Amino acid sequence: MKEFVLQGSGGFGTRQIDYQNELNDEQRPAVMEGDGAALVLAGAGSGKTRVITYRVAWLLDHGIPPERILLLTFTNKAAREMVGRVESLLGVYPHGLWAGTFHSIANRILRMYGSHIGYGSNFSILDEEDANDLIKLCVKQLKIDSAAKRFPGASVLKSIISYRRNAAITMQMVLERKHPHFLPQVADIQRVSDLYEQQKQEQQAMDFDDLLTILLRLLTEQPHIKEKLANQFAYILVDEFQDTNVIQADIVHALSSIHNNVLAVGDDAQSIYSFRAAEIRNILDFPRRYNDAKMFRLVTNYRSTPQILAVANSVIANNDNQFAKELVAAVGDGDLPYMVPANSASQEAQFVVEQMTTLLNQGASYGSMAVLFRAAYHSQQVEFELMKRGIPYEYRGGMKFFERAHVKDALAHLRVMQNVKDVMAWNRALMLQPGLGLTTANKIGSTVARLSDIDEAVKSTPTTGAKAQQGWAGTQRIMTAMLAARPSIADMLRAFAGSDDYHAYLENEYPNWQERLDDVEQLAAFAEQYDDLSAFLDAVSLTADFGARVDDPSKPKRESEEDSVILSTIHQAKGLEWETVFIINLSEGGFPSGRAMDEEGGLEEERRLFYVASTRARQKLFLTYPITAGYEHIELRQPSIFLSEIPKSQYEEIKLRYGGDWANNSGYGGGGGGRQSKVAVARGGVDDWDEPTIVLDPVGEAINRPMPGSFLRDLNEL
C-alpha cells in the first residue's frame, strides 16, 4: 500500500510563503518570534510595514483565526493595502480579520456595545464641519459675547477641545501650550466644551475624538466588555505607532490585557501628527509599559538610493530630540538629488511637469511619480500644468468628495432617517429651505429631534410661524419622497436630487448647479453597493480616502485607474513610495510652514516632515522652490532652511531657462505676461552652463477640462 501524506490546512492559505528569502535576518525574528509584546523601532524604508504584513500572514498561516487578529493602521487605505498584500501572500482573502484605523475599529466596537454607555447603535458621526457648527451654536446659546472680548472662533475652539481630549490634559494646559492669549477666557471655553459634550450626547452624535475616548471609557467602565474583547484579540498589530496619542495607546493596552501579544512598529523620526496630540513617548515608553517587551531594530533600507538617504539624514540630523538610527541602503547608487530654484510658483510647476514628461518619454509610468507638498493649496499650479497637458493625476488631501456642501446636504437627509436625534443633520437639511436660517432651523430641528422616529417627525408640525411653516413643508416634501423610495439608498438619494425643492435651491444658489447635481448622482451610484444605511453612512464618514476622488463615469475611462501621477500632501504620503518624488515649494514660510514656526517644537516636526517626504523616493528626488511669491505684489522668497542643511556635495542644482518663443509665453489664464519677464532668471544667452540646464517649453495650449475630484474644478477658477 502506498502512503500519501496530507499537509492539513493548519494554516490558512493555499500558498507557501518563503519567509526565508522574502525577509532579512532582522525582520524574520520579528515575524516568527513576535509573541508577547514587541516593538520594531526603525528608520524609513527598512521594512516595518512588511514585518507587520508578514506577521499577519504568518499568524494566519499558523492557525490563528482571522477574527482574533486586530490590525491597526493609520489610514483605511493602508489597511486595505495591507490586507490585500496578506491575501496575495496566502492566496486567500482573510475574511473576518479586524483591520482598519483606530477610528473605524472604535466605531465598529461602539456600534456593538455602545448601549452599555449611553449610545444606541445608530449614533451619528459628526465631521469637522458639523462639530464646528455645533460649537458655534453652543457659543451662541451660552450668550458669550465673542465680539467684546477676544474669544476664539468655532474652528479654534474645536481644535482646543479636540486637543484636550486627545492629549487627555486639562483645558488650562491646552491653552498654556497652544493659545496662551486665550488663557483669560479659560472658564468660558470650558463652558462651551461642557455644553458641546452634553449636546452631542443628547443628539446621539459622536465626533472623531469621541470614537476614541468613548471607546476607552467603555473599556474602562465595563470590565466585562474589555475582557470579552481582550480575550477575542489574541494578536494586536499597530503600524505607525509614533503617531498614536495617549488614548490610542491606552486602547491598545486595554485590548491586549489578556493575551499581551502586541506588535508595534514605528519610527520616532517620522512622527508628524503632534497637532493631533500624537505622543512620541508612546514608543519610548513601550518597553516600560509592556514588561519583557522585545525590541527589534531594522537597519537596512530597501527603498532609496544612498544619495537620497544622505540628504534625508543630513536634514534630520539637525533635530536635537531623536534617536540616532543606523540605516544602510541596500539599493545601489543613483543620481544625486536635484535642487531646482524657479522664478515663480508657475515656473516651478512648469518644470515639474516638463521633467515628468521627460521621464515619461524615457519609459516611466505616470504612477511612478509623485508631487508632495506641505499644504493642499500649494499644489494649484502643478495641477494646472498637469491639466493643460492632459496628464492623468490623482489628488490626495484637501477637500474631499464627501465634504462637498451639496453631498453633505444629501447625506444630512439620510442621517436624520438613521438617527432622528441628529440635530446637526436636521439643521443642515432645513437650512436648504428658503426662509429658514440658522435660528429657525435649529428651533425646528431641536423640536423634531425629540420625536421617536423619522416617520413621526416628518408628519409633525414643529412650528407655527408662516414663513417657517413654508420651509418645513419643503423639507417634508423632500423627506416624504425619500422615505417612499426606501429601502434602496441609491433611490432615496435620487429622490432627493430629483425633488423640485432641492433643484430650486441648487439652481438659485450655485452657478454650477448642474455639476453639483451630478455629484449627488455619483453619490447615489456609490450607494448602490450598500443595502444597509448604517454601513453606508459609516463608509462615508470614516473612509475619507475612499471619497478623495470619485471618477465621473461619463468621462472616458483612463487606460488604468492605477496609473496616474500622484499629488499628495506629505501627511497623506506617509508609508508610501515612488520611483520619482518632487517636493515642491521648499521656500521659507512654505515648507517649513510659517505657522509651524511659532509652535513649540514646530521646526523639529517640520524637519521630520521633510524626512518623511524625501524618504518616499526610490530613485529620483527633486527639491524645488520658487524664489518669489505673490501675484499682485511679487516678493522675494528665501529657500527653505532645510535646503541649507544639506551639504553642497550631496545635491546637484538645476538652473531653469526658457526655450522657444518668449512672446507666446505670457498668459496664465489671463494674468499679464509682463510680470514674468520682471523676474526671469535669463542670465543672458549663455550656453555653457556648468550646471545642468533645463529648457522649458513655451506654455502649451490650455485644455479646459476639469478633472473630477480635484481641488481645482475648472481652469476658470484660477
Added chain:
DNA sequence: AGAATTGTCATTTTT
C-alpha cells in the same frame, strides 16, 4: 429678529 446678500480675507497638517 432673523434671513439673505455682499464684500473682504486668507489658506497646515487629518481620522
Added chain:
DNA sequence: TGACAATTCT
C-alpha cells in the same frame, strides 16, 4: 472656496 463681518431686506 469658504469663513467672517458688515450690511440691507422682509
